[in-house]
Structures are given as structure tokens and as C-alpha cells.
Amino acid sequence: xxxxxxxxxxxxxxxxxxxxxxxxxxxxxxxxxxxxxxxxxxxxxxxxxxxxxxxxxxxxxxxxxxxxxxxxxxxxxxxxxxxxxxxxxxxxxxxxxxxxxxxxxxxxxxxxxxxxxxxxxxxxxxxxxxxxxxxxxxxxxxxxxxxxxxxxxxxxxxxxxxxxxxxxxxxxxxxxxxxxxxxxxxxxxxxxxxxxxxxxxxxxxxxxxxxxxxxxxxxxxxxxxxxxxxxxxxxxxxxxxxxxxxxxxxxxxxxxxxxxxxxxxxxxxxxxxxxxxxxxxxxxxxxxxxxxxxxxxxxxxxxxxxxxxxxxxxxxxxxxxxxxxxxxxxxxxxxxxxxxxxxxxxxxxxxxxxxxxxxxxxxxxxxxxxxxxxxxxxxxxxxxxxxxxxxxxxxxxxxxxxxxxxxxxxxxxxxxxxxxxxxxxxxxxxxxxxxxxxxxxxxxxxxxxxxxxxxxxxxxxxxxxxxxxxxxxxxxxxxxxxxxxxxxxxxxxxxxxxxxxxxxxxxxxxxxxxxxxxxxxxxxxxxxxxxxxxxxxxxxxxxxxxxxxxxxxxxxxxxxxxxxxxxxxxxxxxxxxxxxxxxxxxxxxxxxxxxxxxxxxxxxxxxxxxxxxxxxxxxx
Numbered sequence: 001x002x003x004x005x006x007x008x009x010x011x012x013x014x015x016x017x018x019x020x021x022x023x024x025x026x027x028x029x030x031x032x033x034x035x036x037x038x039x040x041x042x043x044x045x046x047x048x049x050x051x052x053x054x055x056x057x058x059x060x061x062x063x064x065x066x067x068x069x070x071x072x073x074x075x076x077x078x079x080x081x082x083x084x085x086x087x088x089x090x091x092x093x094x095x096x097x098x099x100x101x102x103x104x105x106x107x108x109x110x111x112x113x114x115x116x117x118x119x120x121x122x123x124x125x126x127x128x129x130x131x132x133x134x135x136x137x138x139x140x141x142x143x144x145x146x147x148x149x150x151x152x153x154x155x156x157x158x159x160x161x162x163x164x165x166x167x168x169x170x171x172x173x174x175x176x177x178x179x180x181x182x183x184x185x186x187x188x189x190x191x192x193x194x195x196x197x198x199x200x201x202x203x204x205x206x207x208x209x210x211x212x213x214x215x216x217x218x219x220x221x222x223x224x225x226x227x228x229x230x231x232x233x234x235x236x237x238x239x240x241x242x243x244x245x246x247x248x249x250x251x252x253x254x255x256x257x258x259x260x261x262x263x264x265x266x267x268x269x270x271x272x273x274x275x276x277x278x279x280x281x282x283x284x285x286x287x288x289x290x291x292x293x294x295x296x297x298x299x300x301x302x303x304x305x306x307x308x309x310x311x312x313x314x315x316x317x318x319x320x321x322x323x324x325x326x327x328x329x330x331x332x333x334x335x336x337x338x339x340x341x342x343x344x345x346x347x348x349x350x351x352x353x354x355x356x357x358x359x360x361x362x363x364x365x366x367x368x369x370x371x372x373x374x375x376x377x378x379x380x381x382x383x384x385x386x387x388x389x390x391x392x393x394x395x396x397x398x399x400x401x402x403x404x405x406x407x408x409x410x411x412x413x414x415x416x417x418x419x420x421x422x423x424x425x426x427x428x429x430x431x432x433x434x435x436x437x438x439x440x441x442x443x444x445x446x447x448x449x450x451x452x453x454x455x456x457x458x459x460x461x462x463x464x465x466x467x468x469x470x471x472x473x474x475x476x477x478x479x480x481x482x483x484x485x486x487x488x489x490x491x492x493x494x495x496x497x498x499x500x501x502x503x504x505x506x507x508x509x510x511x512x513x514x515x516x517x518x519x520x521x522x523x524x525x526x527x528x529x530x531x532x533x534x535x536x537x538x539x540x541x542x543x544x545x546x547x548x549x550x551x552x553x554x555x556x557x558x559x560x561x562x563x564x565x566x567x568x569x570x571x572x573x574x575x576x577x578x579x580x581x582x583x584x585x586x587x588x589x590x591x592x593x594x595x596x597x598x599x600x601x602x603x604x605x606x607x608x609x610x611x612x613x614x615x616x617x618x619x620x
Contacts, residue, residue, distance in 0.1 A: 012171075013243035014250075018178070019170025021235045021244055022252045023302030024121055024228025025062070026174060029181060029259045030128040030278045030295060032224040035366045037267060037277075039221040044268055049207030050218065051264045052198040054225045055257060061377070065406050066232045067248060070384050071241050073392060078518035078543060079236030081110050081376065082316040084383035086517065086542060087391050096447075103386070105440065110379025111317065112435035113372045114230065115344075116428040118310035119351035120369045121227070122303035126151050128362035129299040132292035135279035148356050155300060156349030159307065160329065160340050170301050175251070177298040180291070182255030184281035185262025192265045219416035223370045225260070228302070230376055234309055237518060237543070303352075310348060311341045312543075319514050319542030321446060322439045324597035328545070351431070364424065371417040371425035372432070378410040438593065445590030448581045449572065452618050458494045460533075463503065472501045479504030480552070480567045482600060484511055492570040495614035504566070508556060509535040510548055512604065518543040524555045548604040567611045569600050575619045 018026075033054065040046045075083040085093065085107050095101040127148045133140040189195065197203070208215045232244055263277040270280075282291040317323040329340040359365045385403040388394045417425055466472045481490035490509060497503055509529075519541040527535045536556055540546045553562045574591035582590060601611045 010243060010246075013239050014246050015171035015175065017171075017235070017239040017243045017247045018251065019172075019174045019301055020305045020308075021231050021239065022178075022228065022247060023170070023174055023298065023305045024125070024231055025226065026178060026181075026228075026252060026256070027125050027129070027295070027299050027302045028225050028227050029256060029263065030132075030299070031124070031362050031366065032221070032227075033260055033263045033267070034277045035224055035363055036218065036221040038363065040218045042267060042271060044271075045207075047264050047267050048195070048198045048203050049210075050222065051195070051260060052200070052203035053207065053218070053222045054260055055199055056201055056204050057222055057226050058253065058256065060409055061226045062229050062232065062248065063253070065381070065409070066229055067245050069402060069406070070233050070380065071236060071244070073384050073387055074236055074241075076517045076519060076541075077237050077240070079232075080234035080313070080316070081107065081114065081230075081380050081383060082313065082320060082322075082542070083236075083518070084380065084387050085111075086316075086320060087387045088383075089390070103382070105436065106379055107383055108322065108436045108439045109432055110376045110383075111313065111322070112439065113376045113379075113428060113432040114234075114313055115310055115348065115435055116431040117230075117369075117372045117376065118306050118348045119355060119431070120365065120372060120428060121306045122152055122155065122299075122348075122352040123148075123355040123359075124362050124365040124369050125299035125302050126155075126296070127356055127365065129292065129295040131276065131362060132279045132288070132295055135276050135282075135288050136285065136292060145356060145360055149353055151296070151300065152303075152349070152352050152356065155303060156307070156345060156352070159345045159349075160342070170305070173294075173297055174301060177294055178251050178255040180294055181259040181281070183258075184287075184291070185255075185257075185259035187283075188262035188265040188281060189258060192268060195261050195264050195268070198261070198264070216412070216416040216419055219413055220370050220420050221366065223374055223413045223417065224366055225256075227369065227373050228306075230373070230380065231305070231309065233380065234313070235305075307345070307348065308339075311339050311344055314341050314344045315339060316542050317439070319540075319544075321514075322443060324442055324593045325600070325603045327598045327602060330545070355427075359424070367417075367420035367424035368427045371420055372428035374410070374413040374417040375429075375432070378407075378414045381406045381410045438589065441586050441589040442593050444586060445582060445594065448590075449574075449594075449618065451581070453491055453572075454488070458489045458497065460489060463489060463493075463497065466497065467503065472497055472503050475502050475504050477504050478506040478508055478557075478561070478565045480508045480510060480548075480565050482512070482548075482569065482604070483509050490568075490570070491572075491616060492568040492614050495570060495616050496568060499614060505532065507533045508552070508565070509533065510538065510552070511535060512538045512540060512546050512548070515539060515541050517541050520544065524551045526556055546604055548606060550605070565610065567601065567606045569606075569611060569613045571613045571615045573615055573617045575617050577619050 033050070036050045036054065037046065040050050071079065073084065073087070075087050092100045093104060095104060127144065130144045130147045130151070133143060211218065236244070259281065262281050266275070266277050266280050279288060279291060282288040314323060314326065315328055318325060326341055326343050329342070355365060381403070385399065388399055389396060421429065467474070479493070481492050483490035493503070493507070520539040522539045524536055524538045527537065529535055534556070536552065538546055538548065538551050549562060552565070553559045572594070574587070574594055576587050576591055600606065601608055
């Protein structure tokens with residue numbers, strides 16, 4: 001019975017991985033080969049060369065890079081570029097100059113481009129699917145943009161309801177999708193099986209040798225076939241290595257290859273014609289209608305998976321100190337990780353709709369899309385190489401062979417997509433640089449704020465002296481303060497003493513320690529500082545949320561006692577001037593982010609009716 005349960009669990013995880021992990025890469029056949037042939041040419045020689053490049057890109061990037069190597073560099077079971085960031089040594093993550101500093105900036109850019117990818121994926125995926133209505137009837141062509149905008153508007157508007165219920169049907173629908181595209185590709189492949197000769201790497205290598213530098217232009221479109229490869233790593237924590245690998249090798253890869261080669265047959269049989277290769281795999285009108293419907297559903301699922309992934313990415317960035325606190329809403333009481341971040345959802349939703357309205361065709365969006373993908377994959381490889389050598393202590397002899405090989409592949413795609421900077425790739429680069437700057441400004445401002453805070457705080461000896469001289473009133477209550485250490489007086493308490501000339505009779509200092517791992521199982525701990533002061537340590541990983549009142553009632557006092565506590569928070573007002581360490585745009589940006597970040601009370605689940613916020617002006 002236990003063996004059956006284990007197999008059932010593995011089967012469900014594998015099915016779930018299909019919907020979440022492979023939704024993006026699974027919808028790439030809608031546009032990838034068509035776009036690549038538009039770039040390379042449509043001769044039989046070009047078709048064989050391009051289809052071979054697509055096949056070997058899938059094998060080398062997905063099968064070798066991600067499934068064989070990168071997935072092994074997990075942070076307690078979690079993956080993604082920020083998991084690699086968390087694995088870096090603390091000294092390196094906090095570097096402010098030299099190689100390490102610029103390396104961290106590069107990782108920030110890779111993270112920022114994933115957010116840009118969150119805007120681009122829904123736009124290009126849904127738009128490419130709705131373009132299928134042209135295959136049904138050319139007169140429907142002008143409906144594609146309005147239909148796409150309507151779908152995206154509904155998709156982003158319902159995010160606050162959560163994806164738990166609809167998530168249960170993601171896997172089955174995507175399974176049907178893969179079987180459908182694999183079957184349609186197989187039907188055409190039967191007519192011209194000799195196309196399978198392009199599976200030989202000699203076709204790809206000879207094609208590269210023939211085109212030389214022009215190959216970079218072709219690769220800038222070929223990379224569209226491996227969109228979503230980063231999701232293999234980012235969603236590692238949700239499904240685990242084995243279900244992801246089984247999904248890929250048993251279902252995803254065979255169906256993708258069959259469909260791409262089936263499209264290649266259509267391209268050979270229809271030389272010089274402007275035909276949508278993907279939707280041409282369906283032969284009857286009924287099949288075309290079915291394919292448009294299932295393609296639209298698949299692209300919505302692919303978009304949903306990435307929207308959820310960007311929300312999780314934002315939460316990780318907040319926990320790691322790269323972004324200010326934001327309101328995070330948990331949409332499921334039973335499924336961990338189902339979250340909705342209103343600000344992020346609004347930004348990527350408006351961004352996706354703007355992209356559709358501005359570019360109006362999936363082919364026009366392809367240039368922008370490919371650049372974001374290639375840059376993020378390159379940054380992941382760089383971080384993976386460093387972590388594998390320095391942190392995980394893997395065999396250096398193996399890594400000195402593997403890492404340069406992976407870098408050659410990623411650099412080739414990166415340099416290829418750089419050629420598209422003036423043809424649309426400037427947009428994700430601009431978005432990425434803007435988000436990177438915001439992360440840098442927040443990180444820099446937080447350091448300046450911590451330094452300034454240390455200069456303003458009273459000592460416990462100062463407080464005892466004021467109490468003995470009866471210069472401050474004692475309030476018979478327990479005051480709860482958030483602080484990183486009990487060795488220094490919390491800023492909220494300093495403000496209370498300086499401004500209100502009062503102090504609680506009992507003080508509980510709560511210290512929330514955000515770890516460098518996704519999940520922390522350590523229990524909170526209480527430390528007695530004096531007869532008036534206690535400290536509660538709460539540990540949390542960067543994928544976890546912290547409920548301070550719940551921790552207090554579980555480890556410090558009863559529920560009724562906690563209900564009588566008052567929570568005191570410091571509200572720091574940033575004064576913009578030229579006197580501090582921060583100046584100009586950086587100071588203005590940090591002040592804006594700080595002013596608009598979520599309050600500690602909502603972030604840590606504090607009862608709003610028992611929170612007193614004390615303001616302090618600070619010049620950074």
C-alpha cells in the first residue's frame with residue numbers, strides 16, 4: 001500500500017509539473033520555428049539547419065544544463081536565481097566594491113529580467129494563440145489584439161482569487177496539449193520521415209559553419225524554442241527533481257520534437273508561402289478550431305504559471321533585502337506558496353497589455369522576448385558556476401569542463417539576442433535596468449539607514465538613568481518592539497521616550513531573523529535580558545511568512561495576555577538633503593520606496609488596533 005501511495009504521489013507531482021513547469025516551453029512551438037525560418041530563410045537547407053539547431057538547443061540547454069547540472073544546485077530543495085543568490089557567502093552578497101559587487105549587480109539584473117519575462121510571456125503566448133483564428137478565417141485577423149487584451153485583463157483581474165482551484169486542472173490540460181501537438185506533428189512526419197536526419201548534430205554544426213557570424217541572427221530566434229527553461233529550476237521546490245525530469249523525458253521532449261519536425265515537413269511542402277506552420281499541422285477546419293481553443297487554454301496556463309512565479313520571486317527578493325516590503329496576500333489556506341502580490345500583479349498586468357497593444361503581433365514581440373531569456377540564463381550559469389565551486393565544493397576538474405561549455409552556449413544566445421537591441425530588445429533591457437536600479441537603491445539606502453539608526457539610539461543605561469530621575473513615566477503594560485538586537489534600544493522605544501516621555505513596565509523585543517535558506521524549522525526562542533526586558537527570536541526562511549502575534553502567544557504569554565499588549569513601531573521619515581551619504585536621485589528613490597513600502601504591522605500580521613507608530617526624521 002505504501003508503495004502504491006508513493007507511486008501515486010510521484011504521478012501527481014509529474015502531472016502537476018507539466019502544467020506549471022513546462023507550460024511556457026510547451027507553447028513555444030506556436031511561434032518558435034515560424035519566427036526562426038523568417039530570420040534564416042525557407043529553403044530546404046535552411047529548414048534542416050534550423051530544426052537541427054532547435055533540437056540540439058533543447059537537448060543541451062534543458063536536458064544537459066538544467067536537468068543534469070543546475071537542478072543539483074538547490075538551496076534546501078528550492079531553486080531559481082535567487083536561491084543561488086542566497087547560497088553566496090554573506091560577505092559577497094554585501095560587497096560594496098570590486099568584482100563581487102558587480103557580480104551581485106549582474107545577478108540583480110538577471111532577477112529583474114525575470115520580472116520583464118513575466119510581462120512578455122503572457123503577451124506573446126496568448127497573442128500567438130489568438131492569431132490562430134486567422135487560420136480558421138482570414139477575416140478574423142483584426143480580432144486578435146482585442147481578444148488578447150480581453151483575455152489578459154480577465155487573467156490578471158482574477159489573480160486575487162488565487163489559483164488553487166484552477167491549478168488542479170493545469171496538469172491534465174497541458175497533458176492533453178502535449179499529446180495533441182505531438183500527434184499532429186507525427187501525422188505530418190509520416191509523409192516525410194527523412195526530416196529526422198536533422199537530429200544528427202552534423203546538420204546544426206555544418207549550418208553554423210556555413211553561416212558564420214550570421215548564425216547569431218538565426219540563434220536570436222532559435223532561442224524562442226527554449227523559453228521557460230528557467231522555470232525548470234525556479235519551480236524545483238514545488239515538485240522536486242524527479243517529477244520534473246520524468247515529465248521532460250517521457251512527455252514534453254518527445255512531443256515537442258514531433259511537433260517541430262512535423263512543422264518542418266509543412267515548411268518543406270509549402271516553399272515560399274506565408275503559412276502559420278503551427279496551426280497548419282491541423283488539417284480540417286474542426287481540427288483548427290480545436291487547436292486554437294486548446295492553444296489559448298495552454299497559453300493562459302503558461303501565463304498563469306509565470307505570473308505566480310514572479311509573485312514568488314518578488315517575495316524572495318523582499319526576504320533577501322533586495323526589494324521593499326510589499327503587501328502579500330495568501331490565497332489558499334491549504335496550499336503553501338499560493339500568493340497574490342497586488343503591486344506586482346498590477347505592474348506586470350499593465351505591462352503585458354501595453355506590449356500587446358504596442359507590438360500587435362507575436363512576431364514583433366519575439367525580439368524583445370528572446371533578449372530577456374538569454375540574459376537571465378547567462379546570469380544563472382555564472383551564479384551556478386560560482387556556487388558549485390565555492391559553496392557546494394563540487395569536483396573542480398569536472399566543473400572546469402562543464403562551466404565553460406555552458407557559458408559558450410549561453411554567451412552564443414546572449415550575443416545573438418544583443419543584435420535585436422534596436423528591434424525591440426531595448427524594452428526588456430530598459431525594464432530590467434530600471435528594476436535593477438530600484439533594487440540597488442533599496443539595498444544602498446537600507447545600509448545608510450542602518451548606519452544612521454545606530455547613531456540615534458539610546459542605551460539601556462540612559463533609560464535606567466532617566467527612570468531613576470523620574471523623567472519618564474512608567475506605563476503598566478507590556479510593550480512589544482521589533483528590533484534586530486536586545487543589546488541596543490529599539491528605535492521605537494527611543495522615540496517614545498524622547499517624544500512621549502514614557503516607557504512600558506515590561507518590554508518584549510521581537511527579533512525576526514530572515515535566513516539564507518527557503519525554510520527554517522527552528523522553534524522561536526525566548527531570552528531573559530533583565531527583570532523588565534525579554535527577547536523573542538523568530539527564525540524564518542526567505543520563502544516563509546512570519547506571524548509575530550502567533551509566535552508570541554505560542555512561546556511567551558497566553559492569548560489573553562497578548563491581547564493586552566501594545567505594539568510600538570518606528571516610522572522613519574527620510575529627509576532629503578545633500579548632507580548625508582545618500583544624495584540626488586538615489587536618495588529620492590529610496591525615500592519613495594521606503595515611504596510606499598508595506599507597514600511592519602501588515603507585513604508581520606500585527607493587530608492594527610493595538611499598534612502605535614512613532615515617527616522619526618532621518619537624513620541619510
